[in-house]
Amino acid sequence: MDFGTALKDWRTRRRISQLDLALRAGTTQRHVSFMESGRSVPGRGMVLRVAESLELPLRERNGLLHAAGYAPTYPETRLDDPAIRPVLDGLRRLLDGHRPYPAIVVDRYGVLVAANDGFGLLTEGVGPELLREPVDTLRLALHPRGVAPRVANLDDWARHILERLRNDLARTPDERLAAQLAELTGYLPPATAPGPEHLGFAVPVRLATSIGELRLITAITTFATAADVTVSELKLETFLPADAETAERLHTTSNVGSGTPPRLG
Numbered sequence: 403m404d405f406g407t408a409l410k411d412w413r414t415r416r417r418i419s420q421l422d423l424a425l426r427a428g429t430t431q432r433h434v435s436f437m438e439s440g441r442s443v444p445g446r447g448m449v450l451r452v453a454e455s456l457e458l459p460l461r462e463r464n465g466l467l468h469a470a471g472y473a474p475t476y477p478e479t480r481l482d483d484p485a486i487r488p489v490l491d492g493l494r495r496l497l498d499g500h501r502p503y504p505a506i507v508v509d510r511y512g513v514l515v516a517a518n519d520g521f522g523l524l525t526e527g528v529g530p531e532l533l534r535e536p537v538d539t540l541r542l543a544l545h546p547r548g549v550a551p552r553v554a555n556l557d558d559w560a561r562h563i564l565e566r567l568r569n570d571l572a573r574t575p576d577e578r579l580a581a582q583l584a585e586l587t588g589y590l591p592p593a594t595a596p597g598p599e600h601l602g603f604a605v606p607v608r609l610a611t612s613i614g615e616l617r618l619i620t621a622i623t624t625f626a627t628a629a630d631v632t633v634s635e636l637k638l639e640t641f642l643p644a645d646a647e648t649a650e651r652l653h654t655t656s657n658v659g660s661g662t663p664p665r666l667g
Contacts, residue, residue, distance in 0.1 A: 426455035478631035510635035512540040554608035606644035617644040
């Protein structure tokens with residue numbers, strides 16, 4: 403895809419007018435129009451400004467640079483590269499510091515990068531094939547041999563996961579993400595319209611475990627100021643107790659599930 407077509411496609415997806423993009427990027431509507439039509443060849447700095455103004459992820463910013471004929475600006479470092487070990491060491495401390503509550507780090511596709519000891523409670527009784535590396539945490543959550551059979555409010559929890567995926571796809575199209583959405587949807591019965599008592603998708607997951615039912619809320623942390631594609635796509639997902647009973651169970655039990663959680667690095 404040429405730069406002009408890519409720019410127009412992203413601008414349309416973000417629902418931003420040429421004038422709004424021009425104001426954000428410090429240029430004119432005429433210049434934006436000329437870039438989209440191919441009548442103007444943007445400099446590297448302008449490509450980066452419009453990419454930032456469109457709030458593109460780093461991977462897509464590199465793609466826009468490539469479409470304009472420039473080399474990528476943002477590196478994509480392997481997780482086993484010593485260059486990003488300080489970041490991974492920091493994430494390891496965050497995981498350990500969150501105990502006894504479960505916490506995981508995943509990549510852009512929900513593939514497990516690391517977890518703390520609480521991960522064992524989340525995965526009690528799941529099919530061993532779902533825990534073979536690479537572990538797809540999205541599949542793990544909704545597969546019939548995964549966590550799903552132990553979730554008391556599966557309809558709400560599944561909606562939460564699927565809507566998050568749909569929102570990601572709406573902002574940044576991705577064939578692999580689309581395939582994951584299709585797979586996960588296939589594990590579930592046809593969706594029914596939420597009833598009048600529905601509270602939305604932001605509801606605690608109610609998970610049956612060996613220490614009793616846990617009611618957990620989740621928080622997802624991303625690294626918006628990262629200058630490396632790999633780091634920018636990592637997500638730290640932490641699980642917090644939604645009530646006093648859950649907190650007490652997690653604090654007083656020494657049984658945090660079986661198996662050794664994956665480790666960073």
